[in-house]
Amino acid sequence: MKEYLFICQHNFTRSKFGAEFLRGYLRGRKIDAKVRSAGMGFLSYFLGKKINKRILNRADKIFVMEKYMEKFLKENFSVEKTKIINLNIKDEYGFLRRKSVDQLDRILQKINWRRIL
Numbered sequence: 001m002k003e004y005l006f007i008c009q010h011n012f013t014r015s016k017f018g019a020e021f022l023r024g025y026l027r028g029r030k031i032d033a034k035v036r037s038a039g040m041g042f043l044s045y046f047l048g049k050k051i052n053k054r055i056l057n058r059a060d061k062i063f064v065m066e067k068y069m070e071k072f073l074k075e076n077f078s079v080e081k082t083k084i085i086n087l088n089i090k091d092e093y094g095f096l097r098r099k100s101v102d103q104l105d106r107i108l109q110k111i112n113w114r115r116i117l
Contacts, residue, residue, distance in 0.1 A: 001032055001033055001034060002033040002034070002060045002061075002117070003033065003034040003035075003036070003058050003059050003060050004019075004022060004033060004034070004035045004036070004059060004060065004061050004062075004063065004117075005035075005036050005037070005038060005055060005056070005058075005059035005061070005062045005063065006018040006019045006022070006035070006036070006037045006038075006062075006063045007037070007038050007039065007040060007051060007062060007063065007064050007065070007069055007073075008037075008039055008040075008064075008065045008069075008091070009039055009040055009041045009043075009044075009065075009069075009091060010039040010040075010041045010043040010044050010047050010048075011037050011038050011039030011044045011047055011048035011049060011050075012039070012043070012047050012048070013104075014065045014089055014091065014104065015037035015038065015039060015048075015063075015065070016037045016048065017101065017104050017105075017108075018037065018063060018065075018087070018089075018104070018108060019035045019036060019037040021104075021105070021108045022035050022063075022113070023035045025113055031117075036049070036055065036059070037049070038050060038051045038055060039051065040069060040072060051073075051077075053077055056073065056077050056079055059083065060083070061083060061084075061085060061116065061117070062079065062083050062084050062085070063085050063087055064084060064085070064086050064087065065086075065087055065088075065089045065090070065091070066086070066088070066089070066090065066091070067086060067088075069086075070084050070086050085116060087107070087108075087111070089104065089107055
């Protein structure tokens with residue numbers, strides 16, 4: 001079974017929403033896969049899961065939100081470039097505010113998921 005991981009700074013909005021979006025996408029196509037989310041920052045300990053080598057190694061694809069996250073994973077965890085997909089979603093979203101969720105939803109719908117997965 002394939003595993004996908006979404007990472008943002010604190011696992012607060014972007015990564016959680018991205019993971020839920022992909023779960024729904026896969027469920028609608030009857031594709032069995034694990035989808036997780038995690039954060040890079042200190043608050044990730046309290047708001048969800050913080051990244052670690054084990055969850056990074058299990059993932060077939062890792063979706064990051066910004067370029068610096070991609071660089072961090074390569075330099076600190078030796079994650080292969082081919083596993084990382086940068087979605088380029090800046091941290092401009094408040095926690096589950098309707099406007100934020102709508103903006104994230106529009107961005108995620110524009111992605112060619114068939115090509116990526």
